[in-house]
Every structure is written in structure tokens, then in C-alpha cells.
Amino acid sequence: MQTSTLSKLLFHAVIVLLYGFLLLPVVAVTFVSFFDSQFLSFPPPGYTLNWFANALDQADFVNGFLTSTKVALIATVIGVTSGMLASIALVNYEFRGKEAIKGFLLAPLLVPGIVIGTALYVFFIQIAQMTGYNATTSMRGLVIAHVMLTIPWSVRLIVASMGMLDRSVEEAARNLGASAWTTFYRITLPRMRSGIVAAALFSFVISFENLEVSVLLVSPGNTSLPIAMLQYLEWNMDPTLAAASTIQILIIGSILLISDRFVKLSQVV
Amino acid sequence: MADLNIRNLQKDYGDFSAVDGVSLTAGASELVALLGPSGCGKTTLLRSIAGFVPVTAGQIEINGKDVTRLAPNKRNTGMVFQNYALFPHLTVEKNVGFGLEMRGISGAEADKRIAEALELVSLGAYGHRYPKELSGGQQQRVAVARALVVNPDVFLLDEPLSNLDAKLRQSVGMQLRDLQKSLGLTTVFVTHDQKEALMMADRLVIMRAGKIVQEGSAEELYDAPASYFVADFLGHSNVVSGKVTPEGFLSTGGTMFRCDSAGMPADRVMTLRPENLILGPAAVALPNSFEARIQSITYLGAQSEVTLSLPGGDQLTATHQNRTGDSLTLRVGDMISAGCLPEAVRLLVDDMTTAH
Numbered sequence: 001m002q003t004s005t006l007s008k009l010l011f012h013a014v015i016v017l018l019y020g021f022l023l024l025p026v027v028a029v030t031f032v033s034f035f036d037s038q039f040l041s042f043p044p045p046g047y048t049l050n051w052f053a054n055a056l057d058q059a060d061f062v063n064g065f066l067t068s069t070k071v072a073l074i075a076t077v078i079g080v081t082s083g084m085l086a087s088i089a090l091v092n093y094e095f096r097g098k099e100a101i102k103g104f105l106l107a108p109l110l111v112p113g114i115v116i117g118t119a120l121y122v123f124f125i126q127i128a129q130m131t132g133y134n135a136t137t138s139m140r141g142l143v144i145a146h147v148m149l150t151i152p153w154s155v156r157l158i159v160a161s162m163g164m165l166d167r168s169v170e171e172a173a174r175n176l177g178a179s180a181w182t183t184f185y186r187i188t189l190p191r192m193r194s195g196i197v198a199a200a201l202f203s204f205v206i207s208f209e210n211l212e213v214s215v216l217l218v219s220p221g222n223t224s225l226p227i228a229m230l231q232y233l234e235w236n237m238d239p240t241l242a243a244a245s246t247i248q249i250l251i252i253g254s255i256l257l258i259s260d261r262f263v264k265l266s267q268v269v
Numbered sequence: 270m271a272d273l274n275i276r277n278l279q280k281d282y283g284d285f286s287a288v289d290g291v292s293l294t295a296g297a298s299e300l301v302a303l304l305g306p307s308g309c310g311k312t313t314l315l316r317s318i319a320g321f322v323p324v325t326a327g328q329i330e331i332n333g334k335d336v337t338r339l340a341p342n343k344r345n346t347g348m349v350f351q352n353y354a355l356f357p358h359l360t361v362e363k364n365v366g367f368g369l370e371m372r373g374i375s376g377a378e379a380d381k382r383i384a385e386a387l388e389l390v391s392l393g394a395y396g397h398r399y400p401k402e403l404s405g406g407q408q409q410r411v412a413v414a415r416a417l418v419v420n421p422d423v424f425l426l427d428e429p430l431s432n433l434d435a436k437l438r439q440s441v442g443m444q445l446r447d448l449q450k451s452l453g454l455t456t457v458f459v460t461h462d463q464k465e466a467l468m469m470a471d472r473l474v475i476m477r478a479g480k481i482v483q484e485g486s487a488e489e490l491y492d493a494p495a496s497y498f499v500a501d502f503l504g505h506s507n508v509v510s511g512k513v514t515p516e517g518f519l520s521t522g523g524t525m526f527r528c529d530s531a532g533m534p535a536d537r538v539m540t541l542r543p544e545n546l547i548l549g550p551a552a553v554a555l556p557n558s559f560e561a562r563i564q565s566i567t568y569l570g571a572q573s574e575v576t577l578s579l580p581g582g583d584q585l586t587a588t589h590q591n592r593t594g595d596s597l598t599l600r601v602g603d604m605i606s607a608g609c610l611p612e613a614v615r616l617l618v619d620d621m622t623t624a625h
Contacts, residue, residue, distance in 0.1 A: 169355070177419065178367070180340075191357065191358060
């Protein structure tokens with residue numbers, strides 16, 4: 001009796017510790033963003049909202065935020081759509097080289113971001129030398145790189161969510177008179193919804209917060225928010241960055257909470 | 270309702286023939302059961318009727334129209350899947366109405382037919398529920414209503430009772446049969462459970478390795494199996510090896526079973542249903558009568574299964590009806606008279622031990 005109470009307590013303690021460990025950076029950053037001091041010191045001399053005002057005053061941050069949002073939205077739409085189509089092929093059909101294609105689509109997850117970024121930069125320069133078209137001077141290079149990052153997440157999440165689907169349900173629709181297209185639109189797609197929403201959320205966040213792939217691909221006027229924050233950090237050590245991070249945490253947190261109301265993400269992730 | 274006509278249907282997967290030259294008809298409002306062990310091709314045959322399996326050769330006609338190369342959605346068959354395959358994201362009403370919508374039927378006409386179909390399976394009050402809110406038996410009835418609401422030319426059932434618990438199986442099976450008869454549905458029904466087939470089908474088609482082994486009514490197949498495989502698959506049979514003689518069948522153990530063996534080739538096996546092996550004094554006067562030792566008794570309530578050991582070493586099992594006040598006492602180790610009529614002895618092609 002006593003040992004079971006004790007082991008229960010230990011079990012709960014481990015869980016609390018784990019969650020604490022995971023959430024500590026989030027809590028710490030949020031806490032620091034209210035500190036009323038130029039340099040980090042503990043305990044803080046007081047609390048202020050000035051750093052939030054300062055963050056919003058930084059033109060680089062605001063432009064970076066807009067660039068990041070734009071890139072993330074475009075990369076998500078392209079990545080999730082192509083990831084979805086690839087997933088349907090991978091789950092529903094048998095063909096030669098299927099495993100190889102699956103591995104190829106998931107490969108960007110295994111390569112360090114900085115390697116992808118460098119390789120793409122070299123590749124874009126080569127293309128520019130051959131064709132005169134330079135992707136690194138516009139947002140396009142960034143979008144192409146981020147699509148590469150969103151595809152493996154989309155394929156993984158959508159394939160996983162489709163794996164639970166029963167194909168006889170599609171056959172039942174065909175049997176009742178639905179064409180292949182109607183069956184996809186009316187039966188398959190709605191049942192893929194949770195996988196697609198999860199893929200879109202992950203893709204958006206992965207793209208939005210990406211630093212290491214993007215660092216070589218940004219150009220003046222096309223700087224993403226994480227890069228703008230990194231550049232700020234070179235000359236300043238004040239809690240403005242903490243304030244900007246807190247705003248990001250709030251935005252991403254609310255997107256997750258809102259979408260969870262419509263699609264139970266716990267079913268797929 | 271229409272009739273179904275299948276001619277020389279062939280489905281090959283590489284070197285393997287899942288369906289091997291099958292011809293089959295189902296008349297209007299007839300219920301045909303495809304029965305066989307798993308892997309015999311019965312499900313592939315059913316799925317090719319529905320159009321889910323592109324066939325290698327042969328022809329499928331529904332109502333005189335060749336549908337062999339038609340897409341599943343152009344065939345007007347109504348199928349009930351083994352796992353019911355309900356649309357989980359749609360309510361019961363929407364599930365049942367899906368086929369009507371695909372046929373361009375909507376509004377009051379659709380509502381009326383959906384309500385009728387649900388009433389038919391006694392689920393009138395469940396239209397607004399989702400499939401996961403229903404029990405297995407209710408889900409099965411939704412699947413039936415969904416298949417029937419479109420007035421299919423052929424009604425296809427893939428092991429419809431296999432996911433129900435044993436107690437429900439009998440009553441649901443009878444309900445399905447009543448429904449099929451009252452609506453006059455031409456029905457093909459796949460099962461591996463002989464009880465289901467015997468209970469429901471007008472005609473049984475026994476399949477093995479992609480081919481039809483025998484077809485006929487339940488009585489025909491049970492009483493006059495065409496081969497050892499059929500005799501063994503439907504119910505139980507004692508099998509005795511030996512050789513055919515002019516008087517009947519001489520077992521390897523030396524027991525003579527008298528029966529009509531005129532014109533029989535020598536390489537047959539003998540089968541005898543356990544219920545046709547009679548025990549006790551009543552057996553003495555029978556044309557085939559012998560003394561045997563009781564080797565084991567398995568009590569099953571209404572019956573007992575009694576295994577007998579014949580003097581030459583042959584073993585036979587008899588089904589003995591247990592009755593209150595029966596003077597016949599059975600004890601392991603005792604000698605007892607046993608016997609059977611010549612008509613009960615069947616000399617059949619041995620298709621079990623020969624390579625297949």
C-alpha cells in the first residue's frame with residue numbers, strides 16, 4: 001500500500017519535472033521580457049512593458065515578421081499540398097521505388113539545416129551563373145528552401161493519419177455510385193482533415209522559426225524575423241528579444257489552441 | 270430484381286489464380302452463398318462482381334447487361350462490407366442518403382426513402398447519430414440500409430455476420446434472409462461459416478483453390494457431397510480408407526461396409542456421417558453391423574460424441590442423442606453394437622490427400 005503510494009508520488013514528480021524542464025525556457029523568456037533593466041540581472045529591479053514597445057518600434061522586426069509570415073504561408077500551402085498528394089500515392093498505391101521515394105521525401109529531416117542552407121546557396125549561385133536568374137536576391141529562394149522543410153513534415157503526418165483509415169470505406173462510396181473524384185473529395189479528404197491541419201500547423205511553425213537554413217538565403221529587404229532578431233542580438237543585450245519572443249509564443253500558442261478546437265490534434269500527433 | 274450471370278471468370282495474380290474459370294448464376298431473388306476455406310477465392314469473386322477487382326478473363330452480366338469492364342460506381346450493386354465500412358464523418362442519415370445523392374435524388378423523395386430504409390432495419394430513431402455511437406449490430410443494419418436504399422440489382426454481402434457475437438448471429442441472419450426474400454433481392458453472400466450458409470442460402474456454392482467444387486441446396490450438398498472435401502467441409506464425416514469391392518467397401522482394418530458400389534472406381538474413400546452411425550441393440554439388425562469398443566465419450570448436452578474402435582483398428586465417431594430414460598448406457602472401454610444403413614455409406618473421390 002505504502003510502496004504504491006510512494007511510486008505514484010515518484011511517477012507524478014517525474015512527470016512534473018519533465019514538463020517543468022520543457023516549459024522552463026518559455027516561462028523564463030516570458031518572465032525576462034518584463035524586467036526593467038538594460039542587462040539581465042536577478043532579481044530584477046522592477047517590471048515594465050517598455051521592451052514590448054521597443055520590439056514593435058524596430059522596423060526590422062516588423063518587416064521580418066511580415067516576411068516570415070508570408071514565406072511560412074506560401075511554403076505551407078505548397079508543401080502541404082504536394083505532401084498530401086505524395087502521401088495519397090504512398091499510402092494507396094503500390095509502385096516501383098516507393099520506399100526510395102518515401103525516403104527521399106523525408107530526407108531533409110536528416111540533414112542538418114545549415115548544410116541544407118549552404119548547399120542551396122551554392123546551388124542558387126550556380127543557377128544564377130548559368131541562367132542569370134538569382135533566387136537569393138528575392139523571397140523565392142527562401143520559399144523554395146522552406147518548402148523543402150515542410151514536405152517531410154507533411155508527408156510524415158499525413159501518411160501517419162492515413163494509415164489509420166480503412167480503404168473499404170472508399171470502396172463503399174464507389175459501390176454507392178460515387179466516381180473516383182467524388183469519393184476522394186467527399187470521403188477521403190474529410191477523413192484526412194486532421195492530418196492535413198496538423199501538417200499545416202507544423203509546416204507553418206517550422207518555416208516561421210527557421211534560422212539555420214535561412215541564414216544564407218536572406219537578402220536586404222527580405223529578412224525573416226529570426227534573422228532580424230539574430231542581427232539585433234549582435235549589438236544589443238536588452239530584453240527586447242525576450243519581448244519579441246513572448247509575442248511569437250503568444251501567436252503560435254493561440255493558433256495551436258484555436259485549431260485544436262476544430263481538429264483534435266492529439267489524434268494524429 | 271435482376272439475375273446475375275458469371276461465365277468462365279478468371280483472376281490471375283502472376284502465376285496464382287485466385288478465381289479459376291468460375292461460372293455461376295444467381296436467379297432473381299435467389300440467395301447464393303459462396304462458401305469455402307480462406308484463400309479459396311470467394312471474396313475475390315464477390316469483389317469482382319462489385320467491380321473492385323479487374324478480372325483477367327471471363328464475363329459478368331447483371332440483368333443481361335455485360336458489366337465486366339464497368340467501374341464499380343456504374344454497376345448498381347449494393348454491397349455490405351465485412352467491417353461495414355460506414356462513413357465515420359457522416360451521420361446515419363447521410364450514410365444512407367449517400368447513394369441517393371450520387372443518383373441525383375434529393376429533397377423530400379430522398380428523405381422519404383432514407384426514412385423507409387432505416388425503418389426497414391428498425392433504426393428509425395437513429396438517423397442523427399454517428400456510426401461510432403452505435404453498437405456493432407446497429408452499424409451492420411445501417412450498412413444494410415445504405416446498400417438497399419438505392420434498389421441495387423444485386424445485393425452483395427461479405428461475411429456480414431462475422432463481426433457479430435454468436436448470440437446475435439442467428440437472429441440477424443434470419444432477419445437478413447427475411448428482408449432478402451420480402452424484397453426479392455438477388456443476393457450473393459460470402460462466408461467461411463457453414464452454419465451461416467446452411468441457415469440462409471437457397472443455394473450453396475462450395476469453392477476451393479479458385480474453383481467451384483460443388484453447388485446445390487443445403488440438403489443436396491450435405492446428403493450427397495461430390496467429394497471428400499465437401500463431405501468434410503460441411504458438417505463432420507468419418508473417413509475410412511480401404512478399397513472398393515463388388516459388395517461395398519472393405520476398410521484397411523478389414524471391416525466390410527456393404528453399400529452400392531456398382532461402377533465405382535477402386536480409389537475411393539468411404540465417408541459416414543456420425544449421426545448415421547447407430548449404437549446399441551437397434552444396430553444389430555442393420556445390414557452393416559459390428560461390435561466395437563468405446564474409446565472415448567464427449568458429452569455435449571443434447572448429444573454425446575462417441576468414438577469407437579473397431580476390431581481391425583478403424584476408428585469411427587458416432588453422434589448419440591441423449592434422452593432422459595434412455596436404457597442405453599455408454600461407458601468407456603465397453604463393447605457395443607454399432608451399425609449403419611448401406612445408403613449412409615458414401616464412396617467419394619479423395620481430393621484431400623491428393624496434391625492440389
